Amino acid sequence: VMDWVKTVCLVLWAFTFNSVADDLKEQALKLMADTPLIDGHNDLPWQMRSLFNNQLNTVDLYKLNSTHTNIPKIKEGHLSAQFWAAYVPCDTQYKDAVRQTLEQIDVIHRMCHKYPEVFKFAASSQDILDAFEQNKTASLIGVEGGHSIDSSLGTLRTMYQLGVRYLTITHSCNTPWADNWLVDTGSEPEAHGGLSDFGKQVIREMNRIGMLIDLSHVSEKVMNQVLDISEAPVIFSHSSAYSICNHKRNVPDDVLMRVKEKKGIVMVNFYNDYVTCQTTANISDVADHFDHIKKVAGSSIIGFGGDYDGVSRVPDGLEDVSKYPNLVAELLRRKWSDEEIRDALGRNLLRVFREVEEVRDLLNGTKPDDIPIPLKEVQNPCRTDFVLIMTLLNKLL
Amino acid sequence: MTKYPLIDGHNDLALRLRMHHNNKLSTFNMHHNPRVATDISRLTAGHVGGQVFAAYVLCTAQDKDAVRLTLEQIDVIRRMCTENPEMELVTTAEGMRTSTKIACLISIEGGHSIDSSLAALRMFYQLGVRSMALTHNCNTPWAESSSSYYTYYQQKNNSLTDFGKAVVNEMNRLGMLVDLSHSSWETTRAVLKHSTVPVIFSHSSAYAICNNIRNVPDEQLLLLKENGGLIMVNFYSSFVACSNNANVSVVADHFDHLKQVIGAESIGIGADFDGAQGFPKGLEDVSKYPALIEELISRNWTEEELAGVLRLNFLRVFRKVEKVRKFILVSSSQFNEVS
Numbered sequence A: 001v002m003d004w005v006k007t008v009c010l011v012l013w014a015f016t017f018n019s020v021a022d023d024l025k026e027q028a029l030k031l032m033a034d035t036p037l038i039d040g041h042n043d044l045p046w047q048m049r050s051l052f053n054n055q056l057n058t059v060d061l062y063k064l065n066s067t068h069t070n071i072p073k074i075k076e077g078h079l080s081a082q083f084w085a086a087y088v089p090c091d092t093q094y095k096d097a098v099r100q101t102l103e104q105i106d107v108i109h110r111m112c113h114k115y116p117e118v119f120k121f122a123a124s125s126q127d128i129l130d131a132f133e134q135n136k137t138a139s140l141i142g143v144e145g146g147h148s149i150d151s152s153l154g155t156l157r158t159m160y161q162l163g164v165r166y167l168t169i170t171h172s173c174n175t176p177w178a179d180n181w182l183v184d185t186g187s188e189p190e191a192h193g194g195l196s197d198f199g200k201q202v203i204r205e206m207n208r209i210g211m212l213i214d215l216s217h218v219s220e221k222v223m224n225q226v227l228d229i230s231e232a233p234v235i236f237s238h239s240s241a242y243s244i245c246n247h248k249r250n251v252p253d254d255v256l257m258r259v260k261e262k263k264g265i266v267m268v269n270f271y272n273d274y275v276t277c278q279t280t281a282n283i284s285d286v287a288d289h290f291d292h293i294k295k296v297a298g299s300s301i302i303g304f305g306g307d308y309d310g311v312s313r314v315p316d317g318l319e320d321v322s323k324y325p326n327l328v329a330e331l332l333r334r335k336w337s338d339e340e341i342r343d344a345l346g347r348n349l350l351r352v353f354r355e356v357e358e359v360r361d362l363l364n365g366t367k368p369d370d371i372p373i374p375l376k377e378v379q380n381p382c383r384t385d386f387v388l389i390m391t392l393l394n395k396l397l
Numbered sequence B: 001m002t003k004y005p006l007i008d009g010h011n012d013l014a015l016r017l018r019m020h021h022n023n024k025l026s027t028f029n030m031h032h033n034p035r036v037a038t039d040i041s042r043l044t045a046g047h048v049g050g051q052v053f054a055a056y057v058l059c060t061a062q063d064k065d066a067v068r069l070t071l072e073q074i075d076v077i078r079r080m081c082t083e084n085p086e087m088e089l090v091t092t093a094e095g096m097r098t099s100t101k102i103a104c105l106i107s108i109e110g111g112h113s114i115d116s117s118l119a120a121l122r123m124f125y126q127l128g129v130r131s132m133a134l135t136h137n138c139n140t141p142w143a144e145s146s147s148s149y150y151t152y153y154q155q156k157n158n159s160l161t162d163f164g165k166a167v168v169n170e171m172n173r174l175g176m177l178v179d180l181s182h183s184s185w186e187t188t189r190a191v192l193k194h195s196t197v198p199v200i201f202s203h204s205s206a207y208a209i210c211n212n213i214r215n216v217p218d219e220q221l222l223l224l225k226e227n228g229g230l231i232m233v234n235f236y237s238s239f240v241a242c243s244n245n246a247n248v249s250v251v252a253d254h255f256d257h258l259k260q261v262i263g264a265e266s267i268g269i270g271a272d273f274d275g276a277q278g279f280p281k282g283l284e285d286v287s288k289y290p291a292l293i294e295e296l297i298s299r300n301w302t303e304e305e306l307a308g309v310l311r312l313n314f315l316r317v318f319r320k321v322e323k324v325r326k327f328i329l330v331s332s333s334q335f336n337e338v339s
Helices: A002-034 A044-052 A071-076 A097-114 A125-133 A153-161 A197-209 A220-229 A253-262 A283-297 A324-333 A338-362 A386-396 B013-021 B040-045 B066-083 B093-098 B118-126 B162-174 B185-194 B218-227 B248-262 B289-298 B303-323
Strands: A037-042 A079-086 A119-121 A137-144 A164-168 A212-214 A265-268 A302-304 B006-011 B048-055 B087-089 B102-109 B129-133 B177-179 B230-233 B267-269
Touching: A002 A324, A002 A338, A037 A137, A037 A265, A037 A302, A037 A338, A044 A079, A044 A097, A071 A079, A079 A097, A079 A125, A079 A164, A079 A338, A097 A119, A097 A137, A097 A153, A097 B066, A097 B118, A119 A125, A125 A137, A125 A338, A137 A212, A153 A164, A153 A197, A153 B066, A197 A212, A197 A220, A197 A338, A212 A338, A220 A253, A253 A265, A253 A283, A265 A283, A265 A338, A283 A302, A283 A324, A302 A338, A324 A338, A386 B013, B006 B102, B006 B230, B006 B267, B006 B303, B013 B048, B013 B066, B040 B048, B040 B102, B048 B066, B048 B129, B048 B303, B066 B087, B066 B102, B066 B118, B093 B102, B093 B303, B102 B177, B118 B129, B118 B162, B162 B177, B162 B185, B177 B303, B185 B218, B218 B230, B218 B248, B230 B248, B230 B303, B248 B267, B248 B289, B267 B303, B289 B303
Parallel strands: A037 A079, A079 A137, A119 A137, A137 A164, A164 A212, A265 A302, B006 B048, B048 B102, B087 B102, B102 B129, B129 B177, B230 B267
Antiparallel strands: none
C-alpha cells in the first residue's frame, strides 16, 4: 500500500510540478506580451559578415539555422527589441576599422529593409514602444568598440546620425584613450589608467548627443571614471555579476551599487564562461546572476544582454533566442514579482534610454566638441598628419 | 539674382577649415573672414541661395584614413550649416528650391573617400551626401583621374572597371549625383555611355576656350547633352584663361561657348572658391557673382537662360536624379538631428 501511496504521491507531485511549470511559462508569456523584452547585445550582424560577407541576398533569415538567431526563433522568444552589434575586430584598429564599421551599420539597416514585416529600425525610446505596438522587433544599433571611431568625435557624431545609439567604449583592446578589461587580468599593459583626457571628451560628447555609454568590455578603472563624470545613466550591454563568476568581463558589487546610484542598467550576459566561470551552464545559473544583482542593487538595474551569436557556448535551456521565456519562468519560480520582471524585461532599459535623451535635450545648444585628440597620442602609419602637410605646403607656397 | 538666387556647385570652404583650423569651427568666424573666399556676409552679398560644399580629403589619405577624414568633413559641413541661423542643411531638390536661407548640400570629392565600399557610399548618402566626384587628382581602384600627379592604381585601358560601373549604378539607385569633374576623359566617356541618369561636372569649364585637361572638350559636351546632364563652370584662372591673368570677360566666354554648343539649359556655375589660389579679377570671392551675371546680360543672355544657369538647371537635374531613386530611406523623423 505504501508503494502505491508513494507512486500516487509521486505522480501527483510530478503533475503539480508540470502544471506549475506550465503556469509559470504561461505567466512569463503573458508578461512578455504586455512588456517588450529588450536585449542589449546580439552579434548576428557579425555572423552576416563572417558567414555571408554581408551579402544578405544570399541569406533567408526565416530559414537560417546555423546561428542562434533567426526570425522564427525571434518570434518564439518574444524578442521585442534588440540592440544589434555593429562590431569589427580589434585588429582593424589603426587600419580600416571605420570603413568596416560603416559596413556593419549598413548591413543592419539592410536587414531591416529586407524584412520590414519583422524588423522596425529604432533610434529612440519611443521608437521601441512604437515597434512593440506594431508587433515588430525594434532594431537598434550599438557599435562595439571605441576603435570603431578612430579617435574622432566627428566620426562619433556621424555614427549617431546613422542611427547608432550606443558605443561600447572598448572591445578587447585598448584605444588611444581608454583601457579594456584585459588590463585587469594582467595580460595587457595599462595604457591610460582608465580614460585619458580625450577619453573624457568622448564621454562628455556622448552625453551631449544622447549616445548611450556601454561599459561592457572596459577595465574597472574606466567603469569607475565614467560613473564619475557621466551626466547620464550608463549601461552594461552584455555583462554579468562578478560575485557569482569572477571573470573580469563581469561587474563587481561596488560598481553595481554605483550603477544603481546612477540609475543605469546591467544587462546579463548568457555566455557560459561568464555565467559559471566554466564551459557549461544552465538556466538556473543565469538566474543566479539576476538574483544576485537584485539582492545587491535592486531589480531596477537589471536587463537581458544575451550576447547571442557573439559567443560559442550558451547555457542548457537557453540555446537560442527562442528560449528567453524559459528564463523569465525561472525568475517567476524564484518569486520575482510581475513588476520586477517587467522592469528587467524592458522598463529599466527604457528608463535609462529616456534619461539619456533628456540629458541630450538639456544640453541642446551647447557646442559640439571640436578639439581633436593630440596627434602624439594616436600617431600611426595610417593617420594623415596635417601638421606635416601644412609645414610642407607652407614651404611650397 | 534676387529673383533667382544662385546655386553654386562646388565650394571648398570645408577644406580650408581642415587645413587652417583643424575643423575647429568654434575658432572660425563664419560671418566675416578675409582669409578665405567664402563667408556668410559675402555669400549673402553674392546672392547665393544654395551652395554645394565639398567634403574633400587629400588623395594621400587613400588606403589610409580617407573614410574617417570624410566623415569628419561631412560632420564639419553639417555643423557649419546647422549652427548658423543664416544657413540650413538640405538633402533634396525641393529643400533647396524652397529654402529662404543659404541652403547647404554636401558633396564628396573623390571616390577614394568610399574605400571601394558600396556600404560606405550608402552610409554617406544617409548622412546627406548628394553628389560624389568619382575621382579627385588620384585614380581609385575602379576609376581614372585626369591627373597623373599620383601613381595610385594606374591601369591602362580600364578607366571604369566593373566595380566602377557598380558604383555608378548604386549612385543612380540611391539618387546621388554622379560628378565627373576631375575624372579622366576615358572615365568620363565611359560614364556618359553607361549612365542612364543625368550626370554633372560640378566645377569644370570649356576645353575649347582653355585647353586644360580639367576642362570638357566639345565632343564630351555633346555626350553630356544627350545624357541630359549639367556642366557647372569653374572660375579658377588657370582653367578659364589658361594663365594667371583672367577677368570676368574670359569667364563669360566659356558661358557663351557652352551655350553655343549645348544650349543654356545645360549650364550651371561651380566656381570652386576656396579650392584653389588665383581667381579672375572681378571674381575674387563669393560676393562677386553678380559681376558675371551683369556681363552675361550685356551679352544678351535672356532672363530665362540666366534663371536656368543660376538655379533652375541644377534643380531640374537634381530632381531627375531623385526620381530615379529606388531606395527608400528610413524616414528622417526617426533620427534626431543633432549638431
